Amino acid sequence: MKEEKISGKVFDSVVLRRLFKFVKPYWKRFILLLVLTVGVAILGPIRPYLIHIAIDEHVANGNFPGLLNMTILLIGLLVLQGIVTYLHTYISGWLGQNTIKDIRDELYDHLLGLQLRFFDNTPIGRLVTRTVSDIETLAEVFSQGVAAIVGDVLQLFVITAIMFYTDWRLTLVSLSTLPILLFSTYIFKEKIKYAFNEVRNAVSSLNSFVQEHITGMAIVQIFNSEDREYEKFEEINKKHREANLKSVLYYSIYYPVAEIISAGSIGLLVWYGAQQLLSDNSITPGILIAFIMYIQMFFRPIRMIADRFNTLQMGVVSASRIFLLLDSEEQIPDQGNLKPAKINGDVKFDKVWFAYDDKNFVLKDISFDVKEGHTLALVGATGAGKSSIINLLNRFYDIQQGSITIDGHAVKDFDLPYLRKNIGVVLQDVFLFSDTIRENIRLGDNSITDEQIRKAAELVGALDFIEKLPGGFDYNVMERGSTLSVGQRQLISFVRAIVYQPRIIVLDEATSSVDSETEEMIQTAIERLMKGRTAIVIAHRLSTIQHAEKIIVLDKGRIVEQGDHQQLLDAKGFYARLHKMQFKSLKQA
Structure with a gap:
């Protein structure tokens, strides 16, 4: 994704049209917001006009009852303006927060459906920035962007109209410095646009670096890389x-310049107005005071409008990046609707070719089958393609050639959630969320009862250690299960896999990270669980797969040997050499 190069147009019609599709469910509030925007724009300029009348018609003539009435009217106007401003601010904020909530929901739902290939190639920090920071920027588009710009522009028109209606000569004098302010505002807007874009890119890089290195802090400290990583972070x-x-x-230059121009405009107004006031009385004190207020009210929106435009522009940039992510076509195709009453568990790979990048094939012409209730073991060096087979069976990736079937049906024809619910997976690298043990097993599926969780834990042999923890199943394992041992995390992942009673069990190096006692416990549970189920086991410890009906030996993405344990030993090939090496290392130990 090339979103770092997006600079954005202020009024990108395509982006704004897509953005306002999310506003459509709240169109009544949006219409009300526009009405309030008009109200705010009109009510402000009325106040100087009333003060002008109060001074010239009541104060100058000593009409104190009329002045009292005008004062009450002004107070009423201020109260009304306060109420309208409050409603405008609240509704714009409400609209913004509800809209970004919907956008964030849709974005996260989209991320959940993307293939793992996408996450392999995209920094997590960048996705966090898109999901949190960029979407948060969109809230300001509604509270400080479109509605605010419309209100500011409308207020400028109202003020200008009243000023020309009151005295065209004073208006021309007052606005004589406007071209200078508009030019400086344009320069500021262009400069700050690129500065803000640099800030967004810097935030994205910072998020990516911090997320990655805090997650991998153990590696940083193990290899004594603290100083080097600190220099990179610095x-x-x-x-x-x-x-x-x-x-x-840019802000520190622009605002003083704008203030000086505004002050210069007031100075010109006072100089010219005072001359007219003293010479021919064509201008009254009330008009002069009102014009000073008009100028302050006129120049404030212009000073702010550059900021509003940049807010809108940042929102357009953020929206463009979000829509670029939403438009990514790396979703897992889920067009299958096959949901049989029962999956038996006959698995077949037929001439399967697969590459993560569509070029460099990691699986080449792979063909094998596993009958219902049988066990298949996959053996091979790191990178031979064992885990890729598991990923394809679960449809984390789709193959380029060949077919993969379960019970004679292509895996792509199955309803994806149904398919994965019937395949229980235990990975070598166990990931636990910062939550209770119960929720890490249930994963938000409230249809799984506490009794089912307890029975699954008892079957695995994890019940004893769980009940000894403070709170038992309510014990919070913290991020990535940091408060548990490797063996305990592995046992919980095993409970998580079997609590759904899957028809196919996949063990990807499931016992490679546990001690002998825990491994023996898991092996006992595996034997109970495998009864009547299809099992695919990846293992470096050949002792754990000797009873498998079929063992496949992979090398560089191809099947080089297959048979049962004794047949492969008798063949004196790759498997026999690997077995001899492991047996020798065990004897030496």
Whole structure:
């Protein structure tokens, strides 16, 4: 994805049209917001006009009852303006928060359906930035962007109309410095646009680096890389600081310049107005005071409008990046609707070719079958393609050539959730969420009862250690299960796999990270679980697969040997050499 290069147009019709599709469910609130925007734009400029009348018609003539009435009217106007402003601010914020909630839901739902290939090639920090920071920026599009710009522009038109209606000469004098302010505002807008884009890119890089290195902190410390990683972080953080300081610099220049231009306009107004007031009385004190207020009200939206445009532009950039992610065509095709009453578990790979990048094939012409209730073991060196076979069976990836079937039906014809529910997987690298043991087993599926969880834990042999923990099944394992041992995490993942009573069991190096006692416990549970189920086992420890009906030996993505344990030993090939090496190492140990 090339979203770092997106700079964005302020009024990108395609992006804004897609963005406002999310506003459609709240169109009544949006219409009300527009009405309130008009109200805010009109009510503000009325106040100087009333003050002008109060001074010239009541104060100058000593009409105190009329002045009292005008004061009450002004107070009422201020109260009304306060109420309208409150409603405008609240509804714009409400609309923004509800809209970004819907966008974030849709984005996260989209991420859940993407193939693992996408996550292999995309930094997690970037996705976090898109899901959190970029979407949060969109909220300002509604609270400080479109509605605010419309309100500011409308207020400028109202103020200008009242000023020309009151006195065209004072209006021309007052606005004589406007071209200078507009030019400086345009320069500021262009400069700050690129500065903000640099800030967004720096935030994305910072998020990616911090997420990756905090997750891999153990590796950093094991290899004594703290100083080197700190230098890398310092460089990225320096770029983040410089990007932000650049935007601060532009703000620190623009606002004083705008203030000076505004003050200059008031100075010209007072100079010209005072001359007219003293010479021919064509201008009254009330008009002069009202015009000073008009100028302050006129220049404030112009100063703010550059900020509004940049807010809108940042929102367009963020929306473009979000829509680019939403448009990624790497979803797992889920067009199958096959949901048989029961899966028997006959698995067949027929001339399967697969590459993660569509070029370099990691599986080449793989063919094998596993009958219902039988066990298939996969053996081979690292990178031989064992885990890829498991990924394809679960449809984490789709194959380029060949076919994969279960009970004679192509896996792509099955309803995807139904398919995966019937395949229980225990991986070597166990991931536990920061939650209770119960929720890590249930994973949000409330149809799984506590009794089912307890029975599954008892079957695996995990019940004893779980009940000894504070709170038992309510014990919080913390992030990635950091408060549990490797063996305990492995046992919980095993409970998680079997609690659904799957028809096919997949064990990917499931016992390679546990001690002998825990391995023996798991092997006992495996024997109970495998009865009547199809099992596919990946193992480096050949002692755990000697009873498998079929063992397949993989090398560089191809099947080089297959048979049962004794047949492969008698063949004196790859498997026999691997078995001899392991047996020798065990004897030496």
